[in-house]
Amino acid sequence: MSNLNSTSKKAVGRKTSGLDKVLRVALYTVLIIVAAFYLMPFIVMLITSLKDVEEIRTGTLLSLPASLHFDSWSKAWSSACTGSSCGGISPYFMNSFQIVLPAVAISTLVGAINGYVISLWKFRGSDFFFAAMLVGCFIPFQVILLPMAQTLGWLGIANTTTGLVFVHVVYGVAFTTLFFRNFYQSIPSELVKAARLDGAGFFTIFYRIILPVSTPIIVVTVIWQFTQIWNDFLFGVAFSGFDTQPVTVALNNLVNTSFGGKEYNVDMAAAIIAALPTLAVYVFAGKYFVRGLTAGAVKG
Amino acid sequence: MNTKAANSGSGQTQSGRPARLSLADWMPKIVMAPTVLVTLVCIYGYMIWTAVLSFTGSRMLPSYKFVGFDQYERLFNNDRWMVALSNLGIFGGLFIVICLFLGVTLAIFLDQKIRAEGAIRTIYLYPMAISFIVTGTAWKWLLNPTNGLEKMMIDFGFENFKFDWLINPDMVIYCLVIAAVWQASGFVMALFLAGLRGVDGDLIKAAHLDGASTFTTYRRIILPSLKPVFFSALVVLSHIAIKSFDLVAALTNGGPGYSSDLPANFMYTYTFTRSQIGLGSASAMVMLGCVLAILVPYLYSELRGKRHE
Numbered sequence: 001m002s003n004l005n006s007t008s009k010k011a012v013g014r015k016t017s018g019l020d021k022v023l024r025v026a027l028y029t030v031l032i033i034v035a036a037f038y039l040m041p042f043i044v045m046l047i048t049s050l051k052d053v054e055e056i057r058t059g060t061l062l063s064l065p066a067s068l069h070f071d072s073w074s075k076a077w078s079s080a081c082t083g084s085s086c087g088g089i090s091p092y093f094m095n096s097f098q099i100v101l102p103a104v105a106i107s108t109l110v111g112a113i114n115g116y117v118i119s120l121w122k123f124r125g126s127d128f129f130f131a132a133m134l135v136g137c138f139i140p141f142q143v144i145l146l147p148m149a150q151t152l153g154w155l156g157i158a159n160t161t162t163g164l165v166f167v168h169v170v171y172g173v174a175f176t177t178l179f180f181r182n183f184y185q186s187i188p189s190e191l192v193k194a195a196r197l198d199g200a201g202f203f204t205i206f207y208r209i210i211l212p213v214s215t216p217i218i219v220v221t222v223i224w225q226f227t228q229i230w231n232d233f234l235f236g237v238a239f240s241g242f243d244t245q246p247v248t249v250a251l252n253n254l255v256n257t258s259f260g261g262k263e264y265n266v267d268m269a270a271a272i273i274a275a276l277p278t279l280a281v282y283v284f285a286g287k288y289f290v291r292g293l294t295a296g297a298v299k300g
Numbered sequence: 301m302n303t304k305a306a307n308s309g310s311g312q313t314q315s316g317r318p319a320r321l322s323l324a325d326w327m328p329k330i331v332m333a334p335t336v337l338v339t340l341v342c343i344y345g346y347m348i349w350t351a352v353l354s355f356t357g358s359r360m361l362p363s364y365k366f367v368g369f370d371q372y373e374r375l376f377n378n379d380r381w382m383v384a385l386s387n388l389g390i391f392g393g394l395f396i397v398i399c400l401f402l403g404v405t406l407a408i409f410l411d412q413k414i415r416a417e418g419a420i421r422t423i424y425l426y427p428m429a430i431s432f433i434v435t436g437t438a439w440k441w442l443l444n445p446t447n448g449l450e451k452m453m454i455d456f457g458f459e460n461f462k463f464d465w466l467i468n469p470d471m472v473i474y475c476l477v478i479a480a481v482w483q484a485s486g487f488v489m490a491l492f493l494a495g496l497r498g499v500d501g502d503l504i505k506a507a508h509l510d511g512a513s514t515f516t517t518y519r520r521i522i523l524p525s526l527k528p529v530f531f532s533a534l535v536v537l538s539h540i541a542i543k544s545f546d547l548v549a550a551l552t553n554g555g556p557g558y559s560s561d562l563p564a565n566f567m568y569t570y571t572f573t574r575s576q577i578g579l580g581s582a583s584a585m586v587m588l589g590c591v592l593a594i595l596v597p598y599l600y601s602e603l604r605g606k607r608h609e
Contacts, residue, residue, distance in 0.1 A: 030409065031409055035420055038423050038482065038486065042426075042438070044438070045438050045441070056447060057447065060447075060452040060455045061449065061452045110334075117331060123328055123329055129339075133343075135595075138591060140543050140584070140590075141543070142563075142583075143585070143587070144343065145568075145584070146349075146350060146353065146581065146584075147345070147346035171342075173339075174343075177335070202331075227429060230431070233432065233550075234568075237549075248434075251433055255550070268438075268441065271433075272434075275429075275431065279426065282429035290490055
């Protein structure tokens, strides 16, 4: 919208000074206040996690700790009680990785191939099927919870990491297919036809022509899936066993377990730890994160 | 149609004589087969399964003794469900309206050639990267009456400041709204900002040459052209609202009592901890109905729009 400003400045060029400056200052003030609103919870969490229990009781949310206490962090990591056991959230943190990594890899790969077929190897009914699949992005998962729980039982993977990977792949593929399909739509189908005339097969074309240009959409999809699955709670709480819980479930248990006094500093440290991986992704690859969000929303 | 042309074209060799069906012709269908199967079973099959269960008297284990609409009748006579449903109305309505308002406003503000726009945008959007469980945990601490905001304001000198929404059955639902808005409004801002950047610059120039003020330009030209963005934001937000489960679990756990339950939490509680599978399934079907009521018009207008292109 740079146009807007340059033209408006030209149009009213003479009286830019007084009112405009006031408005400008007001605008920045509002933006900064709003930024403070978004930042505050995180800052409070961080401050709280570095205080000891006594300071939390006597101080206020924003009062700084007299000295930094990292005990709550180590306790949250390795010895806090999360309902059934008292080994901190570290084992569950690892569980989350064990669930997320294969689930992201498989769902991205399947999505890429589906997208490739739906946009460049259309067959009768493939468009219809794609539409039917999109519904999968939108259904409230409550509708499938119970049947899925039974199915996992029959397959013998109830309460296992494998089971959770399976569930996340099944309900993630709709999104990944959508992402890849939209991306591959822009590839001219003549390219595929020409390659076929030269004798290239389905996978050769995918591997040699399509995959090399897919890096941006792969990054977007991986980030989207990573965030979604890492942050999942519903599937985690419904389908995991005591020792296969993802970190979100463990965090919730930790916060809601109260043996003796409430240790808010430990709660906050655990919450930050649970949020770190996705926050790191956001900070280092924010551009792709936003692209995934908007792509998922606008087209989904 | 495209599909047929592509297929018949590919089934022929250069000389025009039909080739035998090669593996390559089957390959697309073979690789899609697992997804098709899984979609049919795990989305549509399960939907039907849950629908069937909602008409049975299932309690702890699924049974297939049909009881007609009994579960739905019980559901709508269940006070807890009615509370959850009206909570969804309050929560969803406020959450959507506030997010849209904040999102549009912030997007327009950020669109004024702001210095450090990137940094500010990053700050507004980061909550979207974290889990609702983390959000709930953070706000639970901020809003708790003994040590949270209330105490901070009192220590600042506002001695009569009272902020006990989290433990007040009449107000607790607004705590959910605050936390959810905090998490999702930056996302709406990002959607609209992307939309604003896509508006045709010539249109805006023309409006200015005609003497329209910045305000008028936004109101009469730019915002109306963002209707599609508005629409998708609406769909995504209502979708988040209907599915909200984790936020309640972490922030209030439905309490005090069941005053902050949402349908998703009701469904989970009755199905998995109260052994009322039939009732839980009926509530899931009502949730599905809500989503479809929003989704079908949306998809319909999307598809119609495509045809016009």
